Amino acid sequence: MKKKFLSAIFAMGLAVSSFAQDTAFPDMAVPDLQGNKVDVKALSSEGEPVVLAFWATWCGPCLLELNAINDKMDDWSSEANFKFYAVSVDDSKTVSRVQPKVNGSGWEFDILLDTNNELKRQLNFSTPPYTVIVKDGMVVYKHVGYQPGAEDLLFEKIKEFSN
C-alpha cells in the first residue's frame, strides 16, 4: 500500500517535471568575496545571460571543471557576451579555503559565497557540480555533474543564449 503511494508520488513528480520548461530564478542576493551582495536575477535581465557554476573546495570534479573553464575563459569572453560566477557552496567548515584557493589556482572569474546553502536549496540540486544559465530572470539551462569536456557543451549553450 505504501509502495503504491510512493510510486504515485514519483509518477506525479516525474510527470510534472517532464513538462518542466523554464522556472523562475529565486529572488535572493548572494555575497561575493568582499561581502557585496549580487542580485543575479536582476543582473540576468540586463541583456546578457548569467552563468552560475556551483562548486566546493572539497569537490574534485568541480575543481576539474573550473580549471578547464579558466583555461578557456579568454576565448569564450571574446566570442560571446555573458557574465560568469563560480558559486561556492562551502559552509563554515571549509569556506576559509575559498579565497586562497581561488587566487592560488590562478582563477580569473568572480566568486559568490552560498555559505548556508540557501541558493542551493532554492535551486533544488543535490550536490555540486551543478551549472545553470539564467536569462531574463528565468533558469534556461541546467546541468548536473561534470565530465572532462563538458565545458565545451556549456559554451555551446552560452552562445545559444547570448546571441
Next chain:
Amino acid sequence: MLGIAASSLSYAQIDVAGGTFSGGIESTSQWYQADEDLGFEQPDDPFRSNNYIRLDYNYGKFSAGLQYEAYLPSALLGYSDRFNDNKIATYYVNYKGEQLDITAGNFYEQFGSGLILRSWEDRQIGINNSIRGVKVAYTPNDFTTIKGLIGKNRLGFETTEGTVGGVDVETNLVRLFNKENYNNSVTAGFSYVGQHEDYTGAVEDFPQNINNYSLRLGYSGIAGIYANAEYVIKGEQPALFSGNPTENYYDGNALLVNLGYSMKGFGINATFRRMENMAMYSQRDLSETAQNLYNEGIVNYVPALTRQHDYLLTNMYVYQAQPQLNFDLQEVGEIGGQMDIFYNFAKGSFLGGKYGTKLAVNASYWNGLNATFNDDLTYETNFFDFGRKFFHDVNVEVNKKWTDKFSSIITYMHQYYDRAVMEGITYTPLVANVVVGDFLYKFDSKNSLRFELQHLQTKRDKKNWAAALVEYNLNQKWNFYVGDNYNYGNDDEDKRYHYYMVGGSYAKESTRVALNYGRQRGGLICVGGVCRYVPENTGFTLSLVKTF
C-alpha cells in the same frame, strides 16, 4: 498540494495562476546483502529507501513550498529511527519585499560562522534541524541586515521540546560612514540566541532559560589581506548524567580567528579556534551521547576544522570536533588551528611546465584543553593552554597538467589520530601515512579515463591498506567505475578483506541515475564536518536525483 500538481499537467510550462513551480526529487535506495566474511547479516527490511520530494511555488513577491519525505519501508542503515514515516516534513510561506523578508514555517538560518546558531539540511548524514516558526529579516540598506527569529528545531517529523529565539545585527562600518567606499570593508556583527525548555522535574530553581551571545568583527580589502574574529559566550546550565542534572552549572565559550592573504597565483589562510563546552541542543535529553547518536536537535554548527578529503583511504581516520564536556576523559573542549597555502606555478615557468602546476599545502592540529577537574566536578582551565593531543593532518597536493590530454594529482598525507577520544576505544594513538595518485587521460572531448592508486601505511588498528579505482566517462552522459580497498596488511590473515565496488551512472541535464554494488567500509561518514557512524554493509545502492 498534490491536487495543484495534478492540475498543472495540462500546462506546457509549469505555470499556475501566473506563478511558477520548481522542485527536485532525490531518492537513495539500498538493498542489503548478507556478507559472511564481514559478518554482516541482512537487516529486517533488507530493502530500504530515503526519498525526498521538494516543491516550491513562486508568485511575485510570495513563495511557498514543502518537502515530502518518505522512508520506505524504513530509513537506510545509519539514520535515526525517528525517520519512520512518510509525510510532509517541512513547509513554508515567504514574502520578500524591498527591505522586509518574512518567513513562516520551516526555515534555515546561520548567524556569523554558525558557532552560536545554524539550521541546515544534509541528507547524506541525516541532519535537518530547520527551525519551524517565524523569521523576519530587515535590510534598511545594502550593507546592513537585522534578523529576528523564533521557533523550534525539527526532530524527526516533529519538533523539539525546547524553543529557540534569536536576533542578529550585522553592518559594514566602512560604508556606514562612507557610502561609496567599496574598496575596504569592516563588518561588525552581534547575535543573541535564547533557549527555553520547560522543566517538570524535582530539582528546585532549575534554569529553564539559557542566554547565549556572540560578537564578530571582520576586515577585508582590495590589497588582498583579510581577517575576522568571532567570540561566543554560551549561557550556563547543568550537565546531564542519565537524565539527572549535576549540581554545578557549566557555561561555555568559543573564539574563532581567521587571517589570510591572497594575490593572483598565491593564497594563504590560517585559522585558530578554541571551544569550551560548546555543544548546544534544543532539547535537554539530547545532550547525552547515549540519547543522541544521530546529531539531532542541535542548535549550532561546530565542524571539525580540517581538510575535507575526497579519496577512499584519506577518509579512513577522520577528525570529529570535540566541543563537549566529557567527564570520563576529563576533556572540556578543544583548541587548535588549520593553515592552507595555495600556489600556482604559472605556465612557462620552470616548475610550471607548459601547462602550469598547482601546489596546495594544508595542516591542521587539534588538542584538548588542559582542564583540571576537582572532586566536586568543577574544573579549571587557562585560555591558551594546549592539553592532550587529539589529531594532526599535514598534507601536500601537486596538480599538474602534463599534456593536452593527460594530468595528474599526487597527494601525500601524514596523520596523527587519537582513537580513544574519537571512538571511545582504549587504544594507543596511531600515525598514518597516505599516498594517492589520481590520473586523468582525455581521449577526446567526450571520453576520458580516470585512474587512482592509493596506499595507507600505519602500524596500528588494521595496519596497511591499498586501494585502486578506474573510472570511464562516455559520451558526456555515462560513467562506469570499478574499485577496491584492500586491507592487505592486517595481522589476521583471515581479515584481509577486499572492499570492492562497481557501478555506473547516467546523467542528462538535471537528471542523474546511479547504481552501485559493493562493500561499504564501516565507520565515520563525515560530510561538511559533521559525522555519523555507518555500519559496515554490503549490497546494491540506487540513487536518483532530478531538478525541475
